[in-house]
Amino acid sequence: MLTGASLPRFQKNLLKWFAQFQRDLPWRRTRVPYHIWLSEIMLQQTRVTAAIPYYEKFLERFPTVDALAEAPQEEVLRLWSGLGYYSRARNLQKAAQEITDKHDGVFPDQLEEALALPGIGAYTAAAILSIAYQKNHAVLDGNVARVLARLSALRGDLRANGTWQKLQKTADDLLDQKAPGDWNQAMMELGATLCTPRSPQCLLCPVSEFCEARKKGLADLIPAKRVKRSTVEIILAALVIVDPHGRTLLQTPPKAAKKSLADDDVHTLVSRLWHFPTIAVQTGDPAAELKKSVEKSLLDGRKFPGELLPLKKVRHAVTYRSITVLPFRAEVAKLPRISATKVFPLTDLSSVPISNLTRKVARAALAPA
Ligand code: SF4
16 A cells, blocks of 8 residues: 555654554553453443543452452453443453463463454454564554545445455554554554544544545545444333332343343343343233233242332433333332342442443432332
8 A cells, every 4th residue: 555665654654643642541551461451352342431440440459360360250240330242341251261271360472372262353362462562463443444444545345355354454564563552553543533434634634645535535435334234122121129128129140141042132131230120022011011020930920019110211222222121110018039139229239240221220210200
């Protein structure tokens, strides 16, 4: 893409801009592989500002890979609670256990070994190895791909067969071998702050003189919009049982998730974390359906001892799913005995991992009628 004297000038411009304008982020003040790894996992699907407090809290509680490996999984999930995409936390801990067993507690510096760890794909491995170990691996994610496509005015679907490989080759060719960690971060920073999906700020761009899309007036048109998966509407009903002391019951799904869980399985929708008894609504009478389901599956056929009062609807979105939860509150004199449930104060569910969906249902149950 860039040849002769252009490449060093391009690299120099971008690195100089990065040195001057990069955002001050906690994981940029360290080269500790564990810290870099944690930040990269947290930043998948999560905005920087949302990830920062989690990153800091997580490292405070699990300062080393060994500490993370040894912790109860529930504690790891509790600290991840609210960040979403909980398989990231589960894989992070599994990888920590492998690193403790096979690599003396230090994130491996070889690509093959990094890629063999749970939750580590090509992008994450390249990011960690380049930033923590200065290894020459170029990162390619959505942000970097967009920058590269615009630089070379590459049109079409960037994820199409062959195109992604072509972009990876371009990323490899451009990589500054003297500073691969800074280089990768500079490319990502450019994509995240100036060369954004909508309205790229070409006037501020340190490499605009090399940009074909800008020259051709195509910056706003590249990359082509992807056809979005259509939204799936899901309706759930959840039961918040409350006793006179303000205590409630949360249920946990089976420890080992069935491999065959469908995408829209209720356990998947509550992120396989602690949750209120919840069903997928099938009929026009969700209260009756919920009561029947609780009596059948949780109370072994016993009658549920209370009335179900409808609460304000809760809306939640997870990727292509638009979820509406119809929460019901039931006041009971005494919480029924239900296996696989535990008692918690409704006002404070922070002692166990819960999803944002469950948090919203709790909030609805606490809101004044
Ligand atoms: Fe992106 Fe504009 Fe810079 Fe080109 S000139 S890389 S489109 S910000």
